[in-house]
Amino acid sequence: MGLHTLHLVLYYKKNPFGIFDVDPLRVSLSEVLCLYPQITGRLTRRESGNWEVKCNDAGVRVLRAKVEASIDEWLRSADGSEEKDLTFWEEMPEDPSTWAPFRIQVNEFEGGGVAFGLSCTHMNADPTSITLLFKSWIESHRQEPIEHPPFFNSTIFHHQQVPNTSTNSTNYYATKANAKTPAVKMVTSTFKFSNSAIKKCLNKVHDQCPKATPFDLLAALFWTRVMHLKAPKHDNKHSLSICLDFRRLVQPPIPLGYFGNALQFSLLTLNEEEMNCGKLGHVVELVHRHVSGVGEEEVWSVVDWLESQKEEGGKYAPPFRMYGPELTCVSMEHMITGHKSLMFSASFKSDEKPVHVACHVGNVEGEGLIMVLPSAEEGLARTVMVTLPEEEMPKLCEDQAIQRLQPTMLISGTR
Template sequence: MADESGLVKVHSVLTVVSSRPVGSMKNHPLTGPDHAMGRHTLHMVFYYENTSFGSFDTDPVRESLSEVLCQYPAVTGRLTREDAGNWEVKCNDAGVRILRARVGVTIDEWLRCTDGSKERDLTVWEDMPENPSTWSPFRIQINDFEGGGLAIGLSCTHMHADPTSLILLLKSWTEVHRHQPIAYPPFFLPVAPHGARPVPVNHTKSTIYLADKSQAQAPSVKMASATFKFSDSIIKQCLSEIRHDKCPSATPFDFLAALFWTRVESLKKPKHDCKYTLSICVDFRRLLHEPLPYGYFGNALHFSLLSVDGEEMECGGLGHAAELVNRQVSSLKEEEFWSAIHSLESQKDEGGKYAPPCTMYGPELTCVSMEHMIVRHQSLIYSTIFDSVKPIHVSCHMGNVEGEGLILVMPSAEEGLARMVMVTLPEEEIVNLCKDQAILCLEPKLLLAGKI
């Protein structure tokens, strides 16, 4: 394989606007939960074999993008401050920045041998300038590989959208391109509790955790990432053992979160007398009594903290850790979601400006579940089909992960219980994790881990 430096060459930049003018929706205010994600960015890459968009300037795929953007005025708009100083999107149809790039290797070589940090080159990003009035907060990069195939990189500020929003934006694009109705149309109304019942704000687990997080500081260290793909048969076997031994209702997420949590902790100094902590992030769209539409556009993420004595973790083993994760996720109640939302909405100064954002992906080790993207046994992530071609791989990166790192559990291109785990850790730890025998004995396929 060639030298990795300069493998991705951007050769053109253009702006795509919606095919029809913006309608009645002129401004889209960002919520308290949106503002809380202000330190982070979001980057996703969808890989397709044997697919090409031609020149794009005249390709029908550009026409379908212009058409779908009519449904997403908040995507084509620009950030501005409202009177209190909070962010909102001015829906002026200024357009989305599109980049075209060539990659100097085949798609197989890239996935097999490239360092995970290089993947960000497929989603070239410019941080928000001091005056973002002309800055595109959404970017799409189309990368052509040698020998055919492409990768579509989508990037945005995490204030605008969460992973579900970005995935469904691409899915909507592919559906319009194939002349199909949009399965999950975007929904831009703010989240609001049902009825007039009072919502607890103070002294819940969620509000206490968010208050602690707002004060937390994490050291800045160089991070690296790697991706592990586990087969359907392996996950079925491991779940069978855990369900029989410890946790009858264990899910693939419970098992993999527990596996990587315990293995990452094993890379550190012994913590027999210390706490093992894991921040668990779930999407709450479908967990409310009156569920939000899948197409809700914004941030519908809930963070909760799992904390366990080191002695209990060391004695209980992997099955016990999976049981703890399962119990944490299944015990989340609607009151906790509303409590967290209202806590973030109420954190304003006297002028009505939201509190500064904090590091949501850190400083604790954070594990994100994407199990909600499996609907009726099918993954919405891999239903982003151009023509008749499904993605062969999908990556997701959160920008500005700090502290102990990030574990992201996602559906895999293989159907069934197969899962993919993307791990971002301090550089030295990721090297050791990729050699960890407790993980390697499960025969994962290792992607984007360089030459480890």
């Protein structure tokens, strides 16, 4: 993950403090950071050449910014690059000893809204980790117990099975490690789908895939629609890289509060005929079958493969691009338990939950990125953030198959 960064933005309609005073937040942040020593540390190199966090309590960068628009105006008119500006980031310098790998930016909108932007290096944390960090901060501020305390024990990856480095996943990682992708300008647009729209569409594909999830449906929908924007493939095959959180895919399950990266990337490839059969439900079923088939063996095989790539002296192989070159689709379904979304439960007060949550990945290249996130509306509602080459985005936003679900367009790369 060394090539990527993470940027999480949580929007609140009302300023939870009336006249904004950041000092109470600094107090509660200091308290919760006592539980997260890795966040306040600095990156350094071991003798082997591998990265480690020096837990020296150097702190987290906290910035404050004002936005000259109301939160409603911003969500209607801003674009993806402007939204990313709600999170502060500076690339790692050659000497990172004083460089903070975690940043927090508090953004005040006109009329009282506020957005919290959190940024970090992706090799330090995944979207689940950074979301639960913020949630723990708010729980500390409310003087409540931390629901998912951080867990740092990396020995959970030292499993006792016989190493297996010959699975579909390891073959995919090996290919990805050598892939080259031309850099093009990428833009991001956000689509919000209501509970009723997703429920209606799931009912339509029920005969083909009775156990389909909102992720299965939206991954299949956006994959098939994005495919029509791309140049024809010489082998008539289309691939989707599916990213799943594996904390609950292994036995015993890894605590949700595990702080680090627990992501499994796997490849689903379909031929032209399967993609163009005319029935969305058919592709939904194939996505569902693939997701359901990702299990413990595939997860541990990747851990073993990464270990097997170490150079003499124990240094890991150079990082490679995980979000690309294939179209990548990230599932955050594990953050929804029952009707409760952990991404929207970070509330200062019972009636002041986030109205929108966005998650950006830095340094995405290739065919693009689809992130299927929980939505502020409970039930089956979902938010989909799509990052594509700039010239493709306007056509996707006008696609009739997507528009039939009547999405609300928020941050858009077409403006």
